[in-house]
Amino acid sequence: MQNEENRSIPAVGDAYSSFFTLHSAFPMTTDAQILTALRAANDGGVSGAQLAEQLGISRAAVWARIEELRSLGYDIEASPHLGYRLVSAPDLLHADDLLARLGKTKIVGRDIRVFQETSSTNDVAEKLARDGVKEGVVVFAESQTCGRGRLGRKWTSPGKRGLWFSVLLRPAVRPQEATRLTIASVTALARAIRLQTGVVPEIKWPNDILLRGKKVAGILTEMGAETDRVKHVVLGMGVDVNQAAGDFPPELRKIATSLKIESGETVDRPALAAVIMRELDRDYARACSPKFAELADEWEAQCVTLGRNVTIHIGDRTVAGRAESLDDDGALLVRTQHGRLERITGGDVILEK
Amino acid sequence: MQNEENRSIPAVGDAYSSFFTLHSAFPMTTDAQILTALRAANDGGVSGAQLAEQLGISRAAVWARIEELRSLGYDIEASPHLGYRLVSAPDLLHADDLLARLGKTKIVGRDIRVFQETSSTNDVAEKLARDGVKEGVVVFAESQTCGRGRLGRKWTSPGKRGLWFSVLLRPAVRPQEATRLTIASVTALARAIRLQTGVVPEIKWPNDILLRGKKVAGILTEMGAETDRVKHVVLGMGVDVNQAAGDFPPELRKIATSLKIESGETVDRPALAAVIMRELDRDYARACSPKFAELADEWEAQCVTLGRNVTIHIGDRTVAGRAESLDDDGALLVRTQHGRLERITGGDVILEK
Numbered sequence: 001m002q003n004e005e006n007r008s009i010p011a012v013g014d015a016y017s018s019f020f021t022l023h024s025a026f027p028m029t030t031d032a033q034i035l036t037a038l039r040a041a042n043d044g045g046v047s048g049a050q051l052a053e054q055l056g057i058s059r060a061a062v063w064a065r066i067e068e069l070r071s072l073g074y075d076i077e078a079s080p081h082l083g084y085r086l087v088s089a090p091d092l093l094h095a096d097d098l099l100a101r102l103g104k105t106k107i108v109g110r111d112i113r114v115f116q117e118t119s120s121t122n123d124v125a126e127k128l129a130r131d132g133v134k135e136g137v138v139v140f141a142e143s144q145t146c147g148r149g150r151l152g153r154k155w156t157s158p159g160k161r162g163l164w165f166s167v168l169l170r171p172a173v174r175p176q177e178a179t180r181l182t183i184a185s186v187t188a189l190a191r192a193i194r195l196q197t198g199v200v201p202e203i204k205w206p207n208d209i210l211l212r213g214k215k216v217a218g219i220l221t222e223m224g225a226e227t228d229r230v231k232h233v234v235l236g237m238g239v240d241v242n243q244a245a246g247d248f249p250p251e252l253r254k255i256a257t258s259l260k261i262e263s264g265e266t267v268d269r270p271a272l273a274a275v276i277m278r279e280l281d282r283d284y285a286r287a288c289s290p291k292f293a294e295l296a297d298e299w300e301a302q303c304v305t306l307g308r309n310v311t312i313h314i315g316d317r318t319v320a321g322r323a324e325s326l327d328d329d330g331a332l333l334v335r336t337q338h339g340r341l342e343r344i345t346g347g348d349v350i351l352e353k
Numbered sequence: 354m355q356n357e358e359n360r361s362i363p364a365v366g367d368a369y370s371s372f373f374t375l376h377s378a379f380p381m382t383t384d385a386q387i388l389t390a391l392r393a394a395n396d397g398g399v400s401g402a403q404l405a406e407q408l409g410i411s412r413a414a415v416w417a418r419i420e421e422l423r424s425l426g427y428d429i430e431a432s433p434h435l436g437y438r439l440v441s442a443p444d445l446l447h448a449d450d451l452l453a454r455l456g457k458t459k460i461v462g463r464d465i466r467v468f469q470e471t472s473s474t475n476d477v478a479e480k481l482a483r484d485g486v487k488e489g490v491v492v493f494a495e496s497q498t499c500g501r502g503r504l505g506r507k508w509t510s511p512g513k514r515g516l517w518f519s520v521l522l523r524p525a526v527r528p529q530e531a532t533r534l535t536i537a538s539v540t541a542l543a544r545a546i547r548l549q550t551g552v553v554p555e556i557k558w559p560n561d562i563l564l565r566g567k568k569v570a571g572i573l574t575e576m577g578a579e580t581d582r583v584k585h586v587v588l589g590m591g592v593d594v595n596q597a598a599g600d601f602p603p604e605l606r607k608i609a610t611s612l613k614i615e616s617g618e619t620v621d622r623p624a625l626a627a628v629i630m631r632e633l634d635r636d637y638a639r640a641c642s643p644k645f646a647e648l649a650d651e652w653e654a655q656c657v658t659l660g661r662n663v664t665i666h667i668g669d670r671t672v673a674g675r676a677e678s679l680d681d682d683g684a685l686l687v688r689t690q691h692g693r694l695e696r697i698t699g700g701d702v703i704l705e706k
Contacts, residue, residue, distance in 0.1 A: 175531070223578050231575075
């Protein structure tokens with residue numbers, strides 16, 4: 001039955017998605033090695049002979065791979081003196097290129113799979129989890145037909161405007177500690193956005209990233225668990241990158257924004273994706289260690305929820321009070337009007353004025 | 354992709370499994386209605402004319418269905434005076450017959466699917482969960498090739514000797530409250546065993562049922578969740594019913610037993626299955642309501658863990674102390690040698706002498 005499922009996954013997208021799926025970047029493919037070498041050379045260029053020797057293939061084979069990359073939109077110059085030189089890369093997610101940009105990570109991104117279109121990258125990662133795929137696999141989609149936010153809400157994920165991806169992790173934590181992974185991933189994501197674009201994100205507990213009060217990214221943490229141990233976690237991330245205001249549905253324009261709108265510049269999506277994976281790899285290690293405290297401090301420093309009066313809707317229940325702090329597992333501690341401290345693990349948080 | 358998956362499920366078993374899968378008991382099929390009528394008549398019998406009228410089909414069609422049931426091993430007598438009379442049913446799990454025996458339930462067993470063989474009924478139920486199937490569906494298998502216990506352990510499930518099944522539920526609880534479902538199901542299972550066989554089960558926290566100190570049944574609670582809400586729970590149940598001592602692998606003989614060994618009688622598996630589903634339906638409603646306290650009392654009354662000195666291994670950690678009580682969410686409260694009260698949500702419990 002598992003084989004059956006594996007076969008069905010490439011069928012989700014079209015020919016383009018199948019191409020990238022077959023070329024998932026684990027272990028490093030020839031294309032990934034070529035792109036790594038070209039990027040390492042910066043403006044210097046690499047000769048075909050050097051590449052051929054490095055990769056253990058013929059110069060003709062190198063040329064064929066370069067042609068293939070060109071056909072995808074990679075602008076690769078060839079000159080008798082400098083050899084091959086990467087002038088620019090296209091605005092597309094390519095597993096080999098993402099791996100080349102990512103470099104070495106411990107867990108996150110050692111296996112990258114890119115789909116042109118899928119229902120929801122969380123669904124794909126969930127399937128991979130049950131098929132026994134190792135933790136760290138990252139599933140990207142250029143667009144999602146059924147992207148999800150928290151509590152089963154729809155997430156709009158238009159083609160090539162943002163980053164929609166999911167990371168499979170297998171942390172040795174209990175279900176009630178899974179909030180730590182949300183904290184880790186939202187902190188990593190905020191840091192990556194700051195590093196890559198210069199804008200200063202705010203974090204809204206538990207899973208939103210805001211720019212000037214508008215949502216620019218969100219995280220959906222899903223898990224498969226027994227009652228006392230997590231078997232796997234799927235972190236679904238959505239980042240609105242290069243949308244113009246008009247790309248958002250009218251009902252979202254007042255509450256949503258993109259990195260491009262806020263920074264005034266088109267953002268290099270694959271470069272941002274690589275930085276996010278690198279930061280996430282680092283913070284995943286911290287989330288599952290005593291260093292979680294450090295991470296929580298970094299989270300707190302950017303958090304617009306703490307110190308604010310909040311109203312939180314949790315199913316039918318409403319808690320109102322002042323958001324005081326995070327506890328050891330990443331839960332929000334809210335002091336109610338009656339002076340009681342409530343421990344909140346989820347729900348809809350409204351920041352009061 | 355969902356269709357793809359649905360199609361793949363019948364392929365798990367063989368022709369026999371496909372037959373039963375196609376005849377899953379939701380809504381009530383002709384066979385289920387015939388068996389319900391035959392059972393309602395007890396020794397009285399029902400005429401072909403009555404059945405035909407009741408079901409809105411021809412007498413010839415009734416006869417054809419009766420022949421089909423006979424071919425499966427149902428001993429159905431036909432006499433000119435009494436009509437059709439059910440003399441005996443075979444020792445097999447048949448979705449229609451399980452539904453006929455079950456009668457009306459609110460949620461559990463409204464949809465029953467039987468496989469001759471599958472990897473693990475929890476895996477099948479998990480797939481159904483993600484396909485959006487309604488809660489209450491019960492998946493039985495005559496044998497499992499990869500039956501699982503807690504913490505990824507193997508569960509031996511030899512063909513037709515026991516009951517191996519999984520129930521899909523969608524309770525509105527938080528992940529940390531999922532232990533309630535384990536408490537509810539183990540209590541329902543213990544009650545069903547007592548009602549059906551007369552033996553008096555003991556409960557070992559959190560998920561085992563013992564007879565004279567040996568394990569006779571266990572429950573594996575798995576869930577799909579966001580950090581703050583459970584999306585679905587799959588309760589996997591394994592009951593050793595009609596094994597002889599020699600049917601157990603040598604390493605299990607000292608610690609495992611069957612209902613047949615303990616009661617001295619062969620147990621009617623489908624009848625037991627129906628009673629378990631009925632009791633579970635009742636206790637599921639209680640688990641998600643303030644009546645959970647009642648359920649916890651019933652659980653406590655049968656629990657061999659409470660009041661005992663225990664050693665609990667939770668991953669790398671060991672907690673030793675006296676098991677004092679359950680808390681509101683079904684966690685075990687253990688008073689350690691140092692007087693501290695530890696809240697235990699899982700782990701391996703060893704009962705000390």
